[in-house]
Amino acid sequence: MRLALLSLPFAAALASAMPFWGYQQKVKESIHGPPSGWYKHAPAPKHHMLELKIALPQPKFPELEQHLREVSDPSHARYGAHLSKQETEALMAPHPETLAVVRKWLALHGLAEEDVIQSPAKDWVTIRVPVGLAEVMLTTDYHVYKHAQTGESIIRTMSYSLPEILHDHVDLIQPTTMFARFKAFKSTLHWTNHVQPADSSLSGSTITGPAGNQVDARCNNTITVSCLRQLYNAVDYKTSATNDNALGITGYLNESTNDVDLQQFYQVQNPSAYGSNYTSLSVHGGKNNQSYEAAGLEANLDTQFSFGLTWPTPGTFYSTRGEPPFDSDLLTASDTNEPYSYWLEYVLSQVKIPQSISTSYGDDEQSVPQSYATRICNGMAALGARGVSVMFSSGDGGVGDGVAIADEPLGHQCYSNDELKTPKFLPVFPASCPYVTAVGGTVNIPETAASFSGGGFSNYFPRPSYQDDAVSAYLATLAPGTYEGLYNSTGRAYPDVSSQAASFSVVYQGQVTLLDGTSCAAPAFTAFVSMLNDARLSAGKTALGFLNPFLYSVGYTALNDITEGRNPGCQTEGFNAAVGWDPVTGYGTPNFGKLKDLVLAM
Numbered sequence: 001m002r003l004a005l006l007s008l009p010f011a012a013a014l015a016s017a018m019p020f021w022g023y024q025q026k027v028k029e030s031i032h033g034p035p036s037g038w039y040k041h042a043p044a045p046k047h048h049m050l051e052l053k054i055a056l057p058q059p060k061f062p063e064l065e066q067h068l069r070e071v072s073d074p075s076h077a078r079y080g081a082h083l084s085k086q087e088t089e090a091l092m093a094p095h096p097e098t099l100a101v102v103r104k105w106l107a108l109h110g111l112a113e114e115d116v117i118q119s120p121a122k123d124w125v126t127i128r129v130p131v132g133l134a135e136v137m138l139t140t141d142y143h144v145y146k147h148a149q150t151g152e153s154i155i156r157t158m159s160y161s162l163p164e165i166l167h168d169h170v171d172l173i174q175p176t177t178m179f180a181r182f183k184a185f186k187s188t189l190h191w192t193n194h195v196q197p198a199d200s201s202l203s204g205s206t207i208t209g210p211a212g213n214q215v216d217a218r219c220n221n222t223i224t225v226s227c228l229r230q231l232y233n234a235v236d237y238k239t240s241a242t243n244d245n246a247l248g249i250t251g252y253l254n255e256s257t258n259d260v261d262l263q264q265f266y267q268v269q270n271p272s273a274y275g276s277n278y279t280s281l282s283v284h285g286g287k288n289n290q291s292y293e294a295a296g297l298e299a300n301l302d303t304q305f306s307f308g309l310t311w312p313t314p315g316t317f318y319s320t321r322g323e324p325p326f327d328s329d330l331l332t333a334s335d336t337n338e339p340y341s342y343w344l345e346y347v348l349s350q351v352k353i354p355q356s357i358s359t360s361y362g363d364d365e366q367s368v369p370q371s372y373a374t375r376i377c378n379g380m381a382a383l384g385a386r387g388v389s390v391m392f393s394s395g396d397g398g399v400g401d402g403v404a405i406a407d408e409p410l411g412h413q414c415y416s417n418d419e420l421k422t423p424k425f426l427p428v429f430p431a432s433c434p435y436v437t438a439v440g441g442t443v444n445i446p447e448t449a450a451s452f453s454g455g456g457f458s459n460y461f462p463r464p465s466y467q468d469d470a471v472s473a474y475l476a477t478l479a480p481g482t483y484e485g486l487y488n489s490t491g492r493a494y495p496d497v498s499s500q501a502a503s504f505s506v507v508y509q510g511q512v513t514l515l516d517g518t519s520c521a522a523p524a525f526t527a528f529v530s531m532l533n534d535a536r537l538s539a540g541k542t543a544l545g546f547l548n549p550f551l552y553s554v555g556y557t558a559l560n561d562i563t564e565g566r567n568p569g570c571q572t573e574g575f576n577a578a579v580g581w582d583p584v585t586g587y588g589t590p591n592f593g594k595l596k597d598l599v600l601a602m
């Protein structure tokens with residue numbers, strides 16, 4: 001960092017350069033006020049270091065999207081012809097003129113080439129600058145905002161400006177106006193330290209599962225690896241494409257996956273996996289701290305079930321740094337708390353990427369600026385074009401603010417965060433991104449919708465054509481006027497699919513613990529996707545890549561339709577599960593045997 005930039009010669013240079021840029025600093029982005037819960041505390045310390053991410057426009061993105069559509073559509077001649085790293089990067093790259101103009105602007109503020117980090121596609125630029133300089137560059141004032149309930153602090157601003165000439169060359173700069181608080185979608189509300197006493201009367205008895213086969217009756221109380229294989233018709237499938245296929249789990253918020261817990265889980269639930277290892281990758285300084293006290297419930301859940309279901313498929317755990325807002329010494333702490341861009345930059349820079357990746361984190365869509373959500377979503381599209389199936393859990397608040405959100409007061413959150421404070425449902429991002437497969441939750445046998453299953457309609461992303469028929473058919477079943485104004489009927493609707501999501505038997509700090517939440521559903525569904533990729537790769541075919549065009553055109557016929565249950569929230573009954581697609585369980589849960597036949601015929 002060159003601190004000369006705040007010195008007098010620099011100020012003079014800036015003044016003399018002003019005519020070149022014009023004096024016109026124009027507002028690039030602004031919000032009406034901090035989201036509910038946050039209040040302005042004090043001016044930000046000038047020397048606090050900010051890591052600013054600058055997103056440069058991707059003029060060829062429509063071309064990338066066209067490729068994605070073709071290679072993901074089973075009826076298209078190019079199905080499976082996924083793009084290489086180089087091809088994808090070329091389609092994400094900014095215009096050379098953009099790079100030149102932005103470099104010039106950064107140089108004007110004293111930032112030399114070596115101070116500027118570029119993503120491989122050059123579409124993201126990262127700089128580390130003190131608040132004082134950021135305020136000059138963006139004509140803004142940063143403040144410390146505090147959260148009334150939790151006391152957490154972050155440094156943000158309500159608005160930032162850029163020279164007018166830069167407006168077409170920059171999509172967004174963050175952290176500025178973003179107050180998102182990414183959370184894991186495991187529900188600690190239902191977390192119990194005590195193992196449910198095994199109902200011995202059920203031992204040996206069976207009940208009929210969704211695929212029509214007999215399953216262990218105890219699976220109606222406690223979900224294990226064996227239960228999921230029984231329920232979803234994959235009892236005898238053995239994964240074998242271990243040289244080609246891989247499964248990825250993302251971890252955020254310092255969540256570590258504890259190896260002792262993992263081995264204990266294997267011993268109980270899949271002894272053949274006992275002693276096996278996985279790859280742990282640190283992104284942007286992410287931790288995988290093996291101290292017992294550092295074990296993460298979410299990370300343990302995600303890795304134990306996905307690796308346990310798919311062994312010997314190689315597993316990868318990505319730990320990406322990115323802390324939630326915190327309360328600590330503002331002069332030393334870093335509060336760049338949005339981790340998806342760091343993870344995407346990292347994973348897209350790899351030549352080989354696991355073909356199936358699960359993420360169980362998210363936040364209210366409206367807390368993520370639309371410009372930012374769009375860029376992250378574009379990154380998910382790039383992964384799809386590379387042949388990766390990207391799963392996200394659909395959230396645990398039903399239509400928003402539902403019963404399973406333990407740490408927020410009930411019923412007070414379902415309003416737009418603009419000055420109008422309009423009552424509305426709260427869609428969840430990234431599940432609302434049309435380029436990911438959003439996974440909702442079910443409970444019990446026969447399966448019904450989990451009441452916490454996140455579902456609804458994006459206010460940012462229009463409905464993609466692949467789900468036009470399915471969503472229109474559902475909307476036509478609602479009585480006219482149902483929830484009018486509370487949801488956006490033209491938005492991307494989710495979830496796409498679902499899986500069991502309650503009473504998952506996880507090992508945590510040596511104890512067996514039962515967990516609920518769509519955090520259970522996403523890694524479980526992902527494991528079955530990974531097994532499908534295993535079958536295809538073993539047969540010399542390509543990986544499935546972006547799943548939704550397949551799911552909505554033919555795949556749905558091999559899913560168990562869930563028709564009972566609702567996802568209440570926002571002091572409403574929420575949407576209802578229904579025949580066909582619905583915004584509670586999507587098209588339903590996997591029937592692996594049927595899906596395998598379908599994907600091997602493509």
Ligand SMILES: *[C@@H]1O[C@H](CO)[C@@H](O)[C@H](O)[C@H]1NC(C)=O
Nearest residue numbers: 253254287322323324326328
């Ligand atoms: C994450 O780890 C860092 C470094 O060890 C620490 O400073 C920070 O407080 C941790 N955050 C959380 C949420 O535990």
Ligand SMILES: *[C@@H]1O[C@H](CO)[C@@H](O)[C@H](O)[C@H]1NC(C)=O
Nearest residue numbers: 259275276277278279280281
């Ligand atoms: C497992 O892999 C990690 C690195 O990912 C390595 O540090 C560790 O020693 C390995 N453990 C075993 C038992 O092979």
Ligand SMILES: *[C@@H]1O[C@H](CO)[C@@H](O)[C@H](O)[C@H]1NC(C)=O
Nearest residue numbers: 287289290291292293294295
């Ligand atoms: C790992 O976690 C433990 C317990 O939370 C903590 O005491 C230790 O400092 C952590 N180690 C690192 C390297 O962060």
Ligand SMILES: *[C@@H]1O[C@H](CO)[C@@H](O)[C@H](O)[C@H]1NC(C)=O
Nearest residue numbers: 207208217220221444445446
């Ligand atoms: C499974 O459990 C639910 C809830 O306790 C119950 O309603 C249902 O009848 C059980 N299913 C079977 C097949 O016994």
Ligand SMILES: *[C@@H]1O[C@H](CO)[C@@H](O)[C@H](O)[C@H]1NC(C)=O
Nearest residue numbers: 458459460461462488490491
């Ligand atoms: C509804 O969704 C559309 C399409 O994504 C969007 O253009 C519109 O702004 C949304 N309306 C509201 C009120 O958010």
